[in-house]
Amino acid sequence: MACSTAPPAPHAEPATAPSCASPPPPTPTLRRRVARQLDPGLRAEPGLSRTNMAVCGLIVLAVLVAVLGTEKPLYARYQTTFLGVEVGLTGLLALEYVARVWCSVENPAWGGSRLRYMCTPAACLDLAAVLVILTTAFASEGFLMRLAMLLRVLRIARIGRFSSAFDTLAEAVSSRAIDLVLSVGVSLTLLLLSSAAMYLVEADVQPEAFGSIPRAMWWSVATLTTVGYGDVYPVTVLGRLFAAVTAITGIGLIAMPTGILASAFSDAFQRQRQREAKAEAEARASSGASSGPAGSSGP
Amino acid sequence: MACSTAPPAPHAEPATAPSCASPPPPTPTLRRRVARQLDPGLRAEPGLSRTNMAVCGLIVLAVLVAVLGTEKPLYARYQTTFLGVEVGLTGLLALEYVARVWCSVENPAWGGSRLRYMCTPAACLDLAAVLVILTTAFASEGFLMRLAMLLRVLRIARIGRFSSAFDTLAEAVSSRAIDLVLSVGVSLTLLLLSSAAMYLVEADVQPEAFGSIPRAMWWSVATLTTVGYGDVYPVTVLGRLFAAVTAITGIGLIAMPTGILASAFSDAFQRQRQREAKAEAEARASSGASSGPAGSSGP
Amino acid sequence: MACSTAPPAPHAEPATAPSCASPPPPTPTLRRRVARQLDPGLRAEPGLSRTNMAVCGLIVLAVLVAVLGTEKPLYARYQTTFLGVEVGLTGLLALEYVARVWCSVENPAWGGSRLRYMCTPAACLDLAAVLVILTTAFASEGFLMRLAMLLRVLRIARIGRFSSAFDTLAEAVSSRAIDLVLSVGVSLTLLLLSSAAMYLVEADVQPEAFGSIPRAMWWSVATLTTVGYGDVYPVTVLGRLFAAVTAITGIGLIAMPTGILASAFSDAFQRQRQREAKAEAEARASSGASSGPAGSSGP
Amino acid sequence: MACSTAPPAPHAEPATAPSCASPPPPTPTLRRRVARQLDPGLRAEPGLSRTNMAVCGLIVLAVLVAVLGTEKPLYARYQTTFLGVEVGLTGLLALEYVARVWCSVENPAWGGSRLRYMCTPAACLDLAAVLVILTTAFASEGFLMRLAMLLRVLRIARIGRFSSAFDTLAEAVSSRAIDLVLSVGVSLTLLLLSSAAMYLVEADVQPEAFGSIPRAMWWSVATLTTVGYGDVYPVTVLGRLFAAVTAITGIGLIAMPTGILASAFSDAFQRQRQREAKAEAEARASSGASSGPAGSSGP
Incomplete structure (x- = not known):
């Protein structure tokens, strides 16, 4: 009753708390429509929106251009094309960033504050993906230029955010994080011991390759x-015996994380299936009552 | 009642719709018997028919001849034998193709139309396996000849269609297709990042091997x-440190698809066992009532 | 009632059918005691008997002597010792074989016929392990001598028969035999296709390594x-691309049998635990009533 | 009732049997507080105490110094620093050892006898970690010095004792110990047979690499x-065929322990979850009644 006196288009004001929603507006504003395209949290349908698919394509293209641009003969020949494509792609990514900031007030998660959205790690990553173009200016050759290329390649990390199936994998891995860290610890201990053993028996024969424990670690x-x-390998009988033991232990080292992950994935998939079955049952139970859109503006 | 007036040998007409079947004919026609030999879907017994076993043997033999024929000294010495065997095997495969097309009207799946069967991917594969012999004529040396050999080797793909156990494996793999694609995606990202990192630290020392990101990708x-x-490997301390991290990450990369597939196979085998138990129970329940053949002509 | 008229020591006659057993004899004969030491099937206690443990030790020792004997400088120096140990070990294995044949009539599985036992694969393996000494006489150098050594090393296969835990592993592997064979088939197909693809693109550049499909198969x-x-590897850009795809496919190739075996072992261990729990429950239920030995002569 | 006459500070006497405990002392003695810091068994809270975290850090630091100290140029340049850090770290570890011995009477597991604690393997390891400093004195160069370094690196084994998550992994591995030993046995047999086969076919061509079975074992x-x-590999056609079979068998060899461990971890994690759920349920049931500390002095 109190809600019926609310303004008919409350979405223009940035900070409307969605505690008590009015009936859905007859025509959603442009910002709302853009927000639904960009923000998976505001989208009713499952899967990626067309805009986000295009953004993924842009990122892949930008990374590909950066990778190919490191091949000097290729870059020298098509320098103008490379620069043009790079500037064009960065312009589109800049546009996407501005659009995301502009729309962020539609998502109640940020409380209507654009600054709050801009401080999230995801938004910082988006901004960094744009600003990395600036490195082209001052880095012409050598280590700095290569660091700039690495930064551009890092844009690929943005794609991870779009996938929901990725969450199942990440959940499975993180549910066994302690055990995986532990198996890394066991691996490092084995690495240390086998290096020390090989240093013990081969240091005199191959001082260049096994003359110290850090050197033996490479082997x-x-x-x-x-x-x-095959750049370094033991040549003495005792060294080869230790190497054989190390190689066989290495199989156990591969088997341990594989075993942990196999059981983790098995659990995660089972949980996911149970969740899906539950969600389906709930959807069936409530499908008769609801008729409005499943977006954030529903009651 | 209406069905009792149907012609006693309706199988001679290609397009009889099996909507209302007559009692089984006392002596099946030749085409029907051939169809039962060639088409696993029309066969009552489990397993491969003798004809299909022979076809499998033919394909394996044809591929083996193609593989050995690429070894020039061997081919030069037994050129006549190679050509004779190749022509003979292709003739048999052509015969098989014609027989399959001729019999396809027996299987109601193609609606009695031979053209409809000929347009299926399986039939196209069969035709391609025959037509590949034509490549021998115009390809005498170099790349084209080798492409013709590759096409001949591709005949091996036909065997996959005969195995029903293959379906269990394929089902297990495809049930986790999203996760496997995702783990390939994670792998490609790691590949990209490790290449970029190695390019960063080793490009000055080994420009030939790590002078650009695409080159570093090979390592x-x-x-x-x-x-x-072992054709390329890092030589600087920092490069070896990155290589060690990459190699250890590589173990996780192997563990991830293995874990996914292990849990997928575990599920698939469980489902298969349940299906078999169910089918057995049903077979027991119905074994007292049924007495006709299990082909497509039964009521 | 009818059984009480049976002879008091029926075990001296080879072919007594154990259909209706007399009370256990007060003092088992020597042959029976030897049989209990040698034949795991006649043994009441779980685990290996001391005699069989000694036989295992003998086999390991004999194989070790054969392996070390192939190192020529070592053999030349200690020729007399090697020959002496070899003759001594073979003598003991011959003694074991004779004892096994002598005792075989105690086990009703062979129906009291020594010839029937001697025709089993296990007995043939035992005899072969003895007769292999004869190869030393006529093989002094070259291929024949090395074949004789290989035959001696094959004695190690006899140890597999003594282990009961081995059965669980073998059962797990054989329960998925079809799937493992299938995954070998998939592997061979991939091997074929990747060889043909590499032959296509690298045959001109590296004719020695990729000049024919059989040669490309080694890579x-x-x-x-x-x-x-690392003795052969592609050098062209297209070849490296194909190699990368092959290497990534290779991970799937490792993951497939691993996944199959992981699910097979998981099932086998579960079945074994259920069997053990069942056997324990039965043992508890019957432990109050039974008092005789658990050998083959009990009712 | 009888307990109320017990001395108010029974912890000063080493051998108080904890059969009938007095109410907790109002202020725990220094030794008790130190014991709670050092001995995980006397600690109420889960996780590592701050002191033990510091000890872990000390050990890692000591091992790192030992590893870096084997790099001669680095050691020669910073010799004084290396010696100082080594002496300082060993002093702290010696202090820790003395403190552990002093506190050991607080833990009823050792029956109040310090000697009994000092004879445990863990305490001997701690003492060895201190005494290894003495090897610096008499070992200046060559094999003995390297052996001393190896002993110092072995200190890393002490860290394993602090982790409780390690127990889950160790339990999973040891629950399948027989199967893992068996799969090692199968591996050794395969190693033996493939070496003998390769020795058979390649000994004439590459006597240096395959001239005897022990040499072929390295390959x-x-x-x-x-x-x-890639330092040794077959060059004959037959040798490469055997090598291909060996490599494909090697995949099965990796798959077997992986499969065993995957099913073992799956079981172990399930057991652990059940135990945690049970412990939580018990903790809830008893949380209303208990109020004292969970140390060894509670009733």
């Missing part, structure tokens, strides 16, 4: 992870 | 998958 | 299994 | 564990 990492570059 | 793939050819 | 095996010797 | 270990250094 030890390559063996325990079963990468086996 | 990164070999390390993350723990293949470790 | 393909090393990459798909992630062994990565 | 076999590198292949079965998929490390693949």
